[in-house]
Amino acid sequence: DAGVIQSPRHEVTEMGQEVTLRCKPISGHNSLFWYRQTMMRGLELLIYFNNNVPIDDSGMPEDRFSAKMPNASFSTLKIQPSEPRDSAVYFCASTPPTLFRGQSYEQYFGPGTRLTVT
Amino acid sequence: AQSVSQHNHHVILSEAASLELGCNYSYGGTVNLFWYVQYPGQHLQLLLKYFSGDPLVKGIKGFEAEFIKSKFSFNLRKPSVQWSDTAEYFCAVLEGNYGQNFVFGPGTRLSVLP
16 A cells, blocks of 8 residues: 655745645545644644534634545645745644454544745 | 643753653543654654553553543653653554544653753
């Protein structure tokens, strides 16, 4: 299995531009998470999906951020317009379905996208 | 709301020293517990996890952690660290058996001096 795939790995853009980050979860996983990591705030959960449906988006910082999951194998995180304070590493993670009582799974993380907004 | 605290922001050790990183959580119900490691420039990788059973859990690379329910703690230990253990370590808690509400601690940076 290729693991969680994220693209691009690095993105440098100018303030005001639209940025789209992409994630492909592990095949068969039904939950997907977007995190942002910065030195100041550590690892923050932005949003997570279960069976392609957004469950909790309370961590999305503001309306400039939006996330979609059109199918089980693809998700996007969009920032429009981008600002320098959005510079961070954005991680995507996925988990398999919880099938049996007492059975839970860890999150599997992708390699991250390092975003720099100048 | 669930919260996870990690006792130390930055720990500096010499090679062969013993390591213990503290982790405490606030949820009083059933929890699943994890330690992740993030090597410089890399993504988070699972070190070990606790779901049920023996509260002493052994993970990869000689790490272990002990779940003490009465103390709401899940401390990470290694008897002898190596320079290659230099990384950031995150404790995470998942409430209940069906939820997806993972909560990560702020992380502890470990620097091992050769």
